[in-house]
Amino acid sequence: MNHRTSGDRRLTEEGVHDDLQRQPHLLMKLAENALTVAESLRDNYFKNTARFVTALRRAMHAAGQGKRSDPILTAHGIENADWSAVQGEVVTFIDGGVGRVQISSQVPILLRVGSYCVRTGERRLAERERFGYYPVILGDLEGGSKERKDFPDIVRITAELLGGLSVLDRTPDLCVLMFHGPLVYLMGGYAGHTPFTERDTDLFLRHYAPDPDLGRQLKEGFLREARLDIYPQMTDRSDEWIKRRVFEPLAWIAYLYRRLIREARRRKPTPIIAGVVERGELRWFSEKVLLERVFRGLRAKGNADYFNRMYGRSDLTSPKALLDRLGYTDTLLLAMLLQPGQFSEPWEIEKYEGLRRGAVSLPGEAGTGLVNFAPLKPGKIGFPQVRGCYVHVSETTEPVRVEVFEELGADQIVEAARRTYLYARLLPGYGFPVGLDIADKLAHVPAWLTDAYGKLIRYHLGVSLQRGEISDADMRRILVQAIYMTHRDWLFRPKA
Numbered sequence: 001m002n003h004r005t006s007g008d009r010r011l012t013e014e015g016v017h018d019d020l021q022r023q024p025h026l027l028m029k030l031a032e033n034a035l036t037v038a039e040s041l042r043d044n045y046f047k048n049t050a051r052f053v054t055a056l057r058r059a060m061h062a063a064g065q066g067k068r069s070d071p072i073l074t075a076h077g078i079e080n081a082d083w084s085a086v087q088g089e090v091v092t093f094i095d096g097g098v099g100r101v102q103i104s105s106q107v108p109i110l111l112r113v114g115s116y117c118v119r120t121g122e123r124r125l126a127e128r129e130r131f132g133y134y135p136v137i138l139g140d141l142e143g144g145s146k147e148r149k150d151f152p153d154i155v156r157i158t159a160e161l162l163g164g165l166s167v168l169d170r171t172p173d174l175c176v177l178m179f180h181g182p183l184v185y186l187m188g189g190y191a192g193h194t195p196f197t198e199r200d201t202d203l204f205l206r207h208y209a210p211d212p213d214l215g216r217q218l219k220e221g222f223l224r225e226a227r228l229d230i231y232p233q234m235t236d237r238s239d240e241w242i243k244r245r246v247f248e249p250l251a252w253i254a255y256l257y258r259r260l261i262r263e264a265r266r267r268k269p270t271p272i273i274a275g276v277v278e279r280g281e282l283r284w285f286s287e288k289v290l291l292e293r294v295f296r297g298l299r300a301k302g303n304a305d306y307f308n309r310m311y312g313r314s315d316l317t318s319p320k321a322l323l324d325r326l327g328y329t330d331t332l333l334l335a336m337l338l339q340p341g342q343f344s345e346p347w348e349i350e351k352y353e354g355l356r357r358g359a360v361s362l363p364g365e366a367g368t369g370l371v372n373f374a375p376l377k378p379g380k381i382g383f384p385q386v387r388g389c390y391v392h393v394s395e396t397t398e399p400v401r402v403e404v405f406e407e408l409g410a411d412q413i414v415e416a417a418r419r420t421y422l423y424a425r426l427l428p429g430y431g432f433p434v435g436l437d438i439a440d441k442l443a444h445v446p447a448w449l450t451d452a453y454g455k456l457i458r459y460h461l462g463v464s465l466q467r468g469e470i471s472d473a474d475m476r477r478i479l480v481q482a483i484y485m486t487h488r489d490w491l492f493r494p495k496a
Contacts, residue, residue: 011058016050016336023395026335033327041311041325048310049326053336056294060337072293074345075338076414078391078421086175086422087121092167093435095180096156097443111155113163113208114442116435117171131442141203143196143363144249154190154249161256162208162218168263168271169214176272176419177264180436180443183275183403184257184386187250188354191373195246197363222247222255225381230255233375235360246362250355254376254383261384261407270408274416277401278432283323285330285390289347291319330390331398338392338399343417346389349403352377391417393424397431400424 009015063071122128205215231238390399423433
C-alpha cells in the first residue's frame, strides 16, 4: 500500500476535502456561494471548487520544486516568528470610531481615535502600555459635504492620519505603527467633497496634533504646497482657494500621507507602517494576479475552455467573469491555498482608479466648479503607492490583508507580515492583531456617549426655543419634532 505524506495529500482532492472539513468557516462560505450562484453552477460546486484548488496547489508545488517556470502563486513562510526577535520594540496601534446622534440627519457625529502603545517584552506594567484617545464632536464643521453618506469617513480618515503623525512625532523610538483597516482607502469614491475651512482644520489639529509646533507645520506646509503646486493643477479657481485658505479634503489627506512617509524616512531604522484588514471581501489579488496567470497559462496551452468544461458553462472566459459567476474572493481562495504561517507574494494595489474630474463647491456657495482629481494619483503631489499581501494566521480564520507604503522599502511588507502574524497569534481563534483589537475597543463610541451627546443637543435647542431665540414657525415645528419625538411617533403617522 502506497502511503502518502501529509504534504503529498494536500495536493489531492481528498486532501482538499479534509482541509475544508477542518475549517467549517470555509465550508459555510462555500455553501453560501452555492446558494447565490446561477442554478447551472450549483451542481458539484463544492466538488469543482476542490478540483480547482487542487490544480492550483499542484501548480504552486511544482513551481516550488523548480519543475515549473511560471508560478501561479508564490507563498512565503514567515521567518523568525519568535517574540525574542522583536523584544523591546515600541509598537502603536491606531483605530477610529464614529458615533451618530439620531436627531434629524447623519450629523452631528462623535469621533474618537484610540491609540494603544506597548513595549514588547516589558514586564513592568507601568512601562509597558500607554493608552490614548482623543474624542471630538464634529457637528460644527463648516466644510465637508455633510449630506453625503461618506462624510463621516472623510472625517475619520483625516483624524486617524493626524493621530498617526502625532504618535510618530512624540515617540522617537517607535518601531511599528499599525492602523486598523486599509492603510489607504479607495480614494476615488471620496472625491467631490466641499473643502474644509481653516477653522475646521484648526479644530482637527487641536484634537489630533496637540503639539502646537506640529500643528502649525502641517497646516502651513500644506498651504505652501497648495499655493505653489497642488491647487494650480487641480482647479482654475486656485487663486480663490488659496486666498480663502481652504483645505480640499483629498488634497489635504494626500499631503498627510506624504508627510507621514517623509517623517518615517527620517528615522533610522525606518519604522514599519502598515494597515491590517480583517474580513475583507475584495478580489483584487485573485483577479489581477492569481487568475490572470491561470488564464494566461491555459491560453498558452490551448486549454482556454478549461473552466467552461469544468462548470458546464460557456461564459467563464476571463478572471472577472469567473469571480462574478462563482463568488470567490481573495480571502476564500487564499485560505484554501496558503498554510498557517505563510503570506502571499506582495502586489501593487490600485487605490486611485476613480480620481477624475468632479464638481466641488466652496463653503458658503451654492455654485460648483470642476476640479481635476487626477493629479492626486501617485506622484509628486499625489497619494502614495501601496503594496499588499495576505497573511494566513490559523486554520480557524481567513487570511488578513496587510498593506504598506512602497516608498518605505521592500522589507516593509516582510516585516509587517511577520509582526501581524505574531500579534495575531495571541488571538488564535480570531486571527487578528491583538493590539488592533484593543485599539478598536478603545475607539468604539458607546451608546451612552452618543445618547448623552444627543441629550445635550436637545437641551440647548430646547433652551433656545423657550427663550424665543428661534422665531420662525416652521423651524420651531421641525425642531420640536426632532428634539422631543421620533419620526415613528404615533403623532406623526400619516392620516387615513
